Amino acid sequence: MNFMQFTEEQEMLREIAYDFARNEVRPLIKAYDRRAEFPQELLPKMAALGFLGVCIPMRYGGAGMDYVSLGILCEALEWADSSVRETIAVHVGLNGLPLFQWGNEAQKQKYLVPQSRGDKIACFGLTEPGAGSDVANLSTHARRAGDRYILNGEKMWITLADVADHFLIFAKTDPAARHRGISAFIVERGFSGVTTGTIHGKMGVRASNTGWIALQDAEVPAENRLGREGEGFKIAMSALDNARYTVAAGAVGVIKACLEESVQYANQRETFGQKIGEHQLVQQMIARMAQRRDAGELLVAKAGWLKNRGIRNTRETSMAKWYCTEAALASANDAVQIHGAYGYSDEYNVERYLRNAKSAVIYEGTTQIHELVQGAYALGYRQDKPLRCELPAYDRSYWQEEGEATLE
Amino acid sequence: MNIIVCMKRTPDTATKIAVKDGQIDPACLDTWIINPYDEYAIEEALQLRDRAGEGKITLVSIGPPEAQETIRKGLAMGCDEAVHLVDDAFAGLDPLGAAKVLAAAIQKVGDFDLVYTGWKGVDEDHGQTGIYLAEFLGLPHVSMVVKIDDIGDGEARVEREVEGGHELVRTSLPAVFTAQKGENEPRYPTLRGIMGAKKKPFQTWSAADVGLDPAGLQPVQEILSVTLPPQRQAGRIVEGETVEEKARELARLLREEAKVI
Ligand SMILES: Cc1cc2nc3c(=O)[nH]c(=O)nc-3n(C[C@H](O)[C@H](O)[C@H](O)COP(=O)(O)OP(=O)(O)OC[C@H]3O[C@@H](n4cnc5c(N)ncnc54)[C@H](O)[C@@H]3O)c2cc1C
Numbered sequence: 001m002n003f004m005q006f007t008e009e010q011e012m013l014r015e016i017a018y019d020f021a022r023n024e025v026r027p028l029i030k031a032y033d034r035r036a037e038f039p040q041e042l043l044p045k046m047a048a049l050g051f052l053g054v055c056i057p058m059r060y061g062g063a064g065m066d067y068v069s070l071g072i073l074c075e076a077l078e079w080a081d082s083s084v085r086e087t088i089a090v091h092v093g094l095n096g097l098p099l100f101q102w103g104n105e106a107q108k109q110k111y112l113v114p115q116s117r118g119d120k121i122a123c124f125g126l127t128e129p130g131a132g133s134d135v136a137n138l139s140t141h142a143r144r145a146g147d148r149y150i151l152n153g154e155k156m157w158i159t160l161a162d163v164a165d166h167f168l169i170f171a172k173t174d175p176a177a178r179h180r181g182i183s184a185f186i187v188e189r190g191f192s193g194v195t196t197g198t199i200h201g202k203m204g205v206r207a208s209n210t211g212w213i214a215l216q217d218a219e220v221p222a223e224n225r226l227g228r229e230g231e232g233f234k235i236a237m238s239a240l241d242n243a244r245y246t247v248a249a250g251a252v253g254v255i256k257a258c259l260e261e262s263v264q265y266a267n268q269r270e271t272f273g274q275k276i277g278e279h280q281l282v283q284q285m286i287a288r289m290a291q292r293r294d295a296g297e298l299l300v301a302k303a304g305w306l307k308n309r310g311i312r313n314t315r316e317t318s319m320a321k322w323y324c325t326e327a328a329l330a331s332a333n334d335a336v337q338i339h340g341a342y343g344y345s346d347e348y349n350v351e352r353y354l355r356n357a358k359s360a361v362i363y364e365g366t367t368q369i370h371e372l373v374q375g376a377y378a379l380g381y382r383q384d385k386p387l388r389c390e391l392p393a394y395d396r397s398y399w400q401e402e403g404e405a406t407l408e
Numbered sequence: 409m410n411i412i413v414c415m416k417r418t419p420d421t422a423t424k425i426a427v428k429d430g431q432i433d434p435a436c437l438d439t440w441i442i443n444p445y446d447e448y449a450i451e452e453a454l455q456l457r458d459r460a461g462e463g464k465i466t467l468v469s470i471g472p473p474e475a476q477e478t479i480r481k482g483l484a485m486g487c488d489e490a491v492h493l494v495d496d497a498f499a500g501l502d503p504l505g506a507a508k509v510l511a512a513a514i515q516k517v518g519d520f521d522l523v524y525t526g527w528k529g530v531d532e533d534h535g536q537t538g539i540y541l542a543e544f545l546g547l548p549h550v551s552m553v554v555k556i557d558d559i560g561d562g563e564a565r566v567e568r569e570v571e572g573g574h575e576l577v578r579t580s581l582p583a584v585f586t587a588q589k590g591e592n593e594p595r596y597p598t599l600r601g602i603m604g605a606k607k608k609p610f611q612t613w614s615a616a617d618v619g620l621d622p623a624g625l626q627p628v629q630e631i632l633s634v635t636l637p638p639q640r641q642a643g644r645i646v647e648g649e650t651v652e653e654k655a656r657e658l659a660r661l662l663r664e665e666a667k668v669i
Binding site: 063400 | 477480481596597598599600602603606
């Protein structure tokens with residue numbers, strides 16, 4: 001393992017991504033969070049810099065960076081606010097990468113290219129009002145009718161539902177089957193029978209758009225099916241392998257923000273004639289944040305390293321997501337504690353970090369689901385089977401080659 | 409429109425400077441950036457080139473081997489080529505020496521319409537290099553440029569900052585401009601720019617490569633010692649029974665102790 005040795009390009013990305021987070025996101029995000037509004041103004045800026053196609057090959061409109069860079073970008077963005085990182089998690093992790101992994105050439109040209117350039121925004125619709133952790137229980141239905149599918153059902157808790165142009169929708173083509181009955185479809189906002197809305201009243205990630213997608217006799221061309229019929233569950237799970245990595249990396253950014261702001265406050269605020277940082281119980285909270293940061297960085301680095309080499313990393317990515325999001329939640333909780341009453345007010349950032357951090361132990365597999373997964377791996381009840389389409393290892397020259405890819 | 413931008417890496421402006429034995433402790437310098445005033449020059453140069461729709465921007469920089477990464481950031485921002493001047497003889501140059509080296513390198517690069525650089529480096533704040541450079545190149549020099557109004561056939565009209573206002577100047581080209589912070593914020597390198605930076609021409613030249621004898625680069629000035637500004641004293645609360653009494657005491661302190669009124 002090329003241990004935490006970042007390339008010059010990765011270092012430059014880190015610098016720019018943190019500059020962007022510091023100068024473009026932090027100054028405005030608190031106001032958006034208060035208004036529970038999506039910061040639309042950031043999207044063109046992120047697109048222009050190439051963030052929206054960070055690790056997608058140039059031939060598909062991306063910047064041609066590697067999977068480690070995807071993690072670096074997410075850490076920096078979530079150091080400013082979780083909601084901005086969520087956009088990358090969903091647009092790149094849950095939609096762009098699955099298109100790259102499972103899509104045919106025509107689908108990549110039509111959908112992946114404009115998405116990676118940031119001309120179109122994309123999201124992922126798996127969860128339903130009645131099915132979250134129990135994915136196989138989803139009830140959205142897709143019926144084949146000639147050269148199209150007719151979709152009916154409702155998706156719920158979908159990030160970017162009201163913002164995205166393209167949705168990756170999971171629906172049952174065989175309602176009698178559980179996992180094996182699910183298929184994946186690329187749905188455009190403009191298709192007939194598609195409506196979306198925003199969910200209000202979220203505890204955190206208020207500057208992210210979270211909503212619902214209703215499909216009423218929505219007509220989807222058959223060529224928009226991603227992968228084969230019945231392959232949807234595998235596509236969804238492989239998509240989560242990517243996005244969970246971005247969530248884990250982002251959570252490290254939260255821990256870093258909590259630590260920095262707590263250290264600053266602890267060196268300023270005095271009680272009983274001392275800086276509060278000199279009280280051992282405060283030091284303990286700070287020390288634990290530093291520990292979580294270091295451990296989290298290692299887990300993320302390991303997952304990124306495996307991805308770059310094209311080695312299956314479902315277990316390692318789940319471990320990183322589980323650990324880092326819980327670590328971020330605990331760190332944000334401690335950060336509020338260290339700030340006392342000020343931390344409980346939105347004058348400081350830490351209460352926002354706490355509200356945001358709670359969301360990440362729920363989405364992309366709840367903590368309990370990851371515990372089950374890790375237990376099953378450890379006990380030997382679970383093994384990964386090879387996929388028909390694996391996410392390719394990062395190959396610099398392939399990723400960097402411009403120009404039209406030949407049609408299959 | 410061919411532009412040469414002289415840039416150097418400087419410590420990050422957020423660095424906490426520490427002084428050891430009367431000199432800046434090198435151990436405290438761990439994060440490096442493009443000198444912010446040079447970054448303004450880069451931004452202006454990029455806009456000029458893109459408006460002209462042709463030409464190239466060559467970065468010229470003196471610095472240790474590690475400065476390569478900072479120079480490459482300039483390429484990632486969109487500059488076309490870089491010349492990195494590396495030599496043991498270049499360590500500890502004063503502004504006069506630096507200008508000699510830059511002038512020799514610029515003459516070797518040749519074929520340019522404009523030389524642009526920051527009006528000062530944020531590390532040592534001399535503000536001399538651009539002036540010497542123009543002298544060595546035998547070119548007109550416009551300092552503190554904040555805006556290029558018009559640039560064309562052998563002539564440019566630029567705005568420069570003067571105390572409390574702006575001055576519009578006309579100069580012949582080629583010329584040497586030094587940049588002051590203007591309206592244009594330096595751009596972030598795009599991710600594609602970052603990935604493309606390594607593919608751009610990057611040359612490393614020594615003193616011999618630019619035909620200079622190290623003996624002629626000896627500093628004419630020497631930094632004897634560096635001191636940090638005095639620590640800020642804790643604030644004082646002026647005591648008194650009434651507002652008038654407090655105001656009188658404050659006025660007395662300002663006059664007698666602080667000696668500011
Ligand atoms: C802000 C936000 C954004 C989201 N974005 C998206 C998105 O873009 N796309 C998308 O498809 N979904 C999205 N989701 C939905 C998210 O993935 C689901 O909320 C998550 O999978 C959990 O499902 P659920 O909410 O239905 O909870 P449930 O599955 O109903 O779980 C309820 C509780 O029971 C526990 N539990 C469930 N099963 C077990 C078990 N077998 N053993 C032990 N405990 C169990 C859970 O851990 C949880 O504590 C988002 C959610 C949020 C909050």
